[in-house]
Every structure is written in structure tokens, then in C-alpha cells.
Amino acid sequence: MATAVNEPEIVVEDLVVAFGDTVVLDGVSFTVNRGEVFVILGGSGSGKTTLLRNLVGLMRPRSGRILIQGEDFTAMSEEERIGFRRKMGMCFQSSALLGSISLADNVALPLREHTRLEESTIDIMTRIKLELVGLGGFEDYLPSELSGGMRKRAGIARAMAMDPELIFYDEPSAGLDPIVAAGIDELIRTMQSTFNLTSVVVTHEMESVKLIADTVCVLHRGKVVGIGTLAELELSNHPYIQQFFARRPDDPSTVDEAWARALTGTD
Amino acid sequence: MLDLLGRVGRWTFDQLAAALRVSVLMVDTATWLVVAPVRGRGFRWRSAVESLVEFGLRSMPIVGMICFLVGVIIALQASYTLDQWGANRYIADLVAVSALRELASLMTAVIIAGRCGSAITAEIGTMKVNEEIDALEVMGVNPIKYLVAPKFLAMVIAVPCVTALAMLIMIAGGWASAVLVVGVETQIYLDQTVNAIVVKDLVNGMVKSFFFGVVICWVGAYRGFQVEGGAEGVGRRTTSSVVTSIFLIIVVDLVFTVLFYFM
Numbered sequence: 001m002a003t004a005v006n007e008p009e010i011v012v013e014d015l016v017v018a019f020g021d022t023v024v025l026d027g028v029s030f031t032v033n034r035g036e037v038f039v040i041l042g043g044s045g046s047g048k049t050t051l052l053r054n055l056v057g058l059m060r061p062r063s064g065r066i067l068i069q070g071e072d073f074t075a076m077s078e079e080e081r082i083g084f085r086r087k088m089g090m091c092f093q094s095s096a097l098l099g100s101i102s103l104a105d106n107v108a109l110p111l112r113e114h115t116r117l118e119e120s121t122i123d124i125m126t127r128i129k130l131e132l133v134g135l136g137g138f139e140d141y142l143p144s145e146l147s148g149g150m151r152k153r154a155g156i157a158r159a160m161a162m163d164p165e166l167i168f169y170d171e172p173s174a175g176l177d178p179i180v181a182a183g184i185d186e187l188i189r190t191m192q193s194t195f196n197l198t199s200v201v202v203t204h205e206m207e208s209v210k211l212i213a214d215t216v217c218v219l220h221r222g223k224v225v226g227i228g229t230l231a232e233l234e235l236s237n238h239p240y241i242q243q244f245f246a247r248r249p250d251d252p253s254t255v256d257e258a259w260a261r262a263l264t265g266t267d
Numbered sequence: 268m269l270d271l272l273g274r275v276g277r278w279t280f281d282q283l284a285a286a287l288r289v290s291v292l293m294v295d296t297a298t299w300l301v302v303a304p305v306r307g308r309g310f311r312w313r314s315a316v317e318s319l320v321e322f323g324l325r326s327m328p329i330v331g332m333i334c335f336l337v338g339v340i341i342a343l344q345a346s347y348t349l350d351q352w353g354a355n356r357y358i359a360d361l362v363a364v365s366a367l368r369e370l371a372s373l374m375t376a377v378i379i380a381g382r383c384g385s386a387i388t389a390e391i392g393t394m395k396v397n398e399e400i401d402a403l404e405v406m407g408v409n410p411i412k413y414l415v416a417p418k419f420l421a422m423v424i425a426v427p428c429v430t431a432l433a434m435l436i437m438i439a440g441g442w443a444s445a446v447l448v449v450g451v452e453t454q455i456y457l458d459q460t461v462n463a464i465v466v467k468d469l470v471n472g473m474v475k476s477f478f479f480g481v482v483i484c485w486v487g488a489y490r491g492f493q494v495e496g497g498a499e500g501v502g503r504r505t506t507s508s509v510v511t512s513i514f515l516i517i518v519v520d521l522v523f524t525v526l527f528y529f530m
Binding site for chain 1: 309393394397398399401402403404405406407408
């Protein structure tokens with residue numbers, strides 16, 4: 001599986017993200033190597049989606065740095081970011097295809113926006129990208145006419161439109177049946193190996209982690225609690241990692257006091 | 268007391284922050300509408316034309332219907348008083364002046380705010396909920412350029428155009444009831460109408476309708492980008508989009524009415 005070379009593509013240093021007084025990410029640091037599939041694993045509310053939004057620049061951190069290909073992404077102006085983002089593709093949890101235009105137009109949108117290619121060239125490129133994700137022949141369909149799995153695939157095709165070097169997936173297999181989810185996992189792996197894409201995947205599905213991950217980073221309450229290959233993490237003695245991997249529910253006696261108070265309404 | 272002071276302060280800050288966001292939206296729209304196309308960064312003409320058809324052409328039946336009825340109503344209400352002095356021919360003056368200076372532009376703006384302002388909010392809001400706005404940003408497509416600028420252009424063209432038509436139809440409505448119900452002669456009605464109208468009245472109505480269009484589009488877009496959460500958020504912002512639009516339309520109306528009164 002390891003096609004990765006030890007060349008850092010993304011370096012996150014001591015990232016702190018907060019909404020008002022609520023600290024969502026607290027001193028997160030890790031390195032993603034070029035060409036690997038890096039999985040950010042965590043439960044609901046662990047801050048993993050927030051982390052991803054910071055990596056693609058939809059949010060700015062309170063402090064800390066994100067270096068992408070050696071350049072400080074956090075310090076860039078909005079203008080520079082827009083240029084830099086052409087190297088990055090992102091697949092959203094809800095696919096986020098524009099509902100009012102066809103699949104082909106969705107995939108062609110970044111090409112029309114950023115390149116001066118002829119319409120006939122764009123047409124061919126769009127077909128290639130859709131073929132790549134197994135959606136050849138669906139060019140003229142509207143997103144609402146497709147199943148969830150097909151929309152996910154179309155989202156990947158759109159993320160691939162500009163031939164990115166990095167690709168980010170937000171919960172790619174969430175809400176899909178196991179067979180379709182496995183298909184998406186396979187696609188993520190194919191994309192990575194065919195184009196040597198650096199892929200960052202946010203997920204909470206252990207099944208897909210087993211299939212796709214080169215490196216796994218476990219996030220819990222805004223902190224990295226473990227990082228390494230899946231085999232390494234399975235040997236970890238961190239209670240949360242053990243609990244997560246064993247799929248055990250929270251022990252009621254260890255539930256946070258604040259949470260208990262919220263439940264019982266005694267503030 | 269301190270609590271009250273704190274609340275007033277927080278409210279003021281919130282309003283200032285909102286004003287800042289509105290200003291940013293305004294500047295961005297203007298930039299993407301005027302500066303960017305000149306620099307060759309593109310403008311979505313097709314989308315603007317589609318919006319123009321939606322805001323303008325498709326609004327015409329309902330605006331026409333309502334304005335005709337309003338014309339009928341004003342003429343009858345006017346006759347109620349004017350009849351006592353045997354001055355029914357002045358119904359024409361009253362209908363023409365109120366249509367041109369006030370009612371045609373106001374009715375049109377209120378209907379388009381309800382029909383299209385709400386649609387803008389719902390569209391942008393739903394896109395925000397579905398992460399489509401985020402997707403645009405990640406792709407390096409400015410959401411203001413993609414969504415707001417074409418709609419803005421369409422709106423400031425559509426509202427004055429529909430208003431012009433509404434003026435005519437309202438006068439026709441007044442004519443219908445004055446001639447058919449009250450019994451004014453058509454020739455007299457037409458002469459009175461032509462004599463009553465001055466260019467200033469027309470300019471008054473058209474200038475206002477342009478700014479009504481500006482208000483409807485910006486409020487619609489602003490409320491759309493404010494949407495948080497899910498379907499419920501879209502519903503709430505869509506309601507407040509219409510309410511805010513109509514309120515601001517009345518405020519703008521007042522400002523221009525005062526302005527033209529002293530001119």
C-alpha cells in the first residue's frame with residue numbers, strides 16, 4: 001500500500017481553533033507525507049470536520065500554522081489562497097453539487113472559471129473525469145436524479161477537475177450502504193495510486209479506515225490522541241483509541257460532569 | 268442598570284457588525300458587476316438573463332393583475348369624494364398621479380420582494396446548508412460573483428421595467444371603473460390623464476423603483492448568506508427577508524418622497 005515517500009506535503013503546527021470561548025481544536029500537530037492516504041479519525045464533535053475546513057482554508061485558525069508544500073497557507077491573503085486552491089480538490093459530506101446545473105456543468109465549473117480552454121476541450125475533459133469515477137453517460141443528469149453514492153462519485157469527479165495534487169474527503173462513506181461505501185473507498189485508493197494524490201480523509205468509519213489508510217490520526221475532543229499506522233494504533237493503550245476501535249459505548253460513570261448536568265437540567 | 272447598558276452595547280455592536288457585512292456585500296457586488304468584467308474575469312450573462320426572465324417577465328401577470336385592481340379601487344374611492352363636487356373628471360388626475368409617483372412602483376416592489384426576494388434568500392440559504400457555497404469557495408469561484416452579481420443586474424433592470432408597465436395598467440384600471448361604473452367619458456378621462464402627468468412624476472416613480480430593486484436583491488442575498496442550520500434556518504431567513512425588504516422599501520420610499528417633495 002505504501003506508495004508514500006517521506007516528503008512532507010502538509011505540515012500542521014500547533015493549530016488552535018475556537019468559536020468564541022469554545023476551543024474546538026487544541027494544539028493539533030501532524031505531518032502528511034506526499035502521496036499517502038492520511039485518515040483523520042474521530043467521533044462526532046471531535047473537531048475533525050473543523051480541522052478539514054481549516055486545511056482547505058474555509059476557516060482561519062486562532063493560532064498555529066498550516067504549511068502546504070512548504071508554503072504557509074494560514075498566512076496567505078484571500079487572493080493568494082484562491083490561486084493556491086487550484087492544487088486542492090475537496091469532496092464534501094453532502095457532495096455539495098450545485099443542484100440547478102447538470103453533472104457535466106458541475107464538473108466543468110472550475111475549468112470554466114480558471115482556464116481559458118475551448119468549450120469542446122472542456123467537454124472532453126468533463127467526460128474523462130466522469131468516466132474516471134464510473135459515471136460515464138450521466139453527463140446530462142441533474143444531481144437530484146442520482147443516488148447518494150453516485151453523487152459522492154460526481155463530487156470526486158468535480159474535485160479532480162483541475163487535476164489537483166491534494167484531495168480532501170469529508171466523510172466519504174457516511175450514509176451509504178456497505179457495498180456502495182466500499183466502492184467509494186476503492187475509488188479513493190485508485191485515485192491515490194493512479195495520480196499519486198496526497199489524500200486526507202475525515203471519517204468515523206473503522207471499516208473504510210482498514211481499507212484505505214496509510215496513516216491514521218485519532219482526534220478526540222480537539223486533541224490528537226494517537227498517530228501512526230493502523231497496526232501501530234491497534235497496539236495503543238490510550239483508553240479512547242481502545243474504546244473507539246472496540247466500538248464500546250461510553251461508560252456512564254466516566255461521562256463528563258458537565259454533560260450529566262446538561263442531561264439532568266441541573267445547571 | 269449595568270445589565271441594560273451591556274445589552275444596549277451588545278446590540279449596538281451587533282448592528283455595527285451587520286452594517287459592516289452589508290457594506291462588504293455591496294462593495295463585492297459592485298466589484299463583480301463593474302470592475303471584474305472589465306478586467307476580463309467574467310460575468311455570468313446567461314444567468315443574468317435567466318434571472319431577468321424570472322424576476323421581470325414572470326412577475327408581470329401577477330403585478331399586472333394587482334395593479335389593474337388597485338387602479339379600479341383608487342378610481343372608485345376617489346369618486347366617493349369627488350362626486351359630491353361634481354368633479355368626477357378629476358378621478359383621472361388622481362389615478363395618474365398616484366400611479367406614477369407612488370403606487371405602481373410600491374406595489375411592484377412589494378410583489379417582487381415577496382415573489383423573488385424570498386426566492387433569492389431560499390436559494391442561497393439552501394445552497395449554504397448543502398455546503399454548496401463552501402464548494403464554490405474551495406473551487407475558487409466567488410459566491411458573490413456566481414450568485415449575487417447576475418441577480419443584482421437582473422433585479423435593477425426588472426423592477427423599473429415591470430413598474431413602467433404597472434403604471435400603464437393602473438391607469439387602465441382607473442379608466443375602466445371611471446368610465447364603466449362612474450360614467451366619465453373616455454375622451455375626458457384621457458385628456459385629464461395626459462394633462463395631469465408631468466415628466467417629473469414619471470422620473471420620481473422610476474428612480475424609486477430602481478432603488479427598490481437594489482433593496483430587494485441585497486436584502487435577499489444578505490439573508491440567504493445568514494442562514495445557519497438546516498431547513499428551519501432557511502424558512503426563518505426567508506420570512507425575515509420579505510419582512511426586511513418591505514420595511515426598507517417603505518423607508519426608501521419615504522426618503523425619496525421627501526426628496527422629490529422639496530425638489
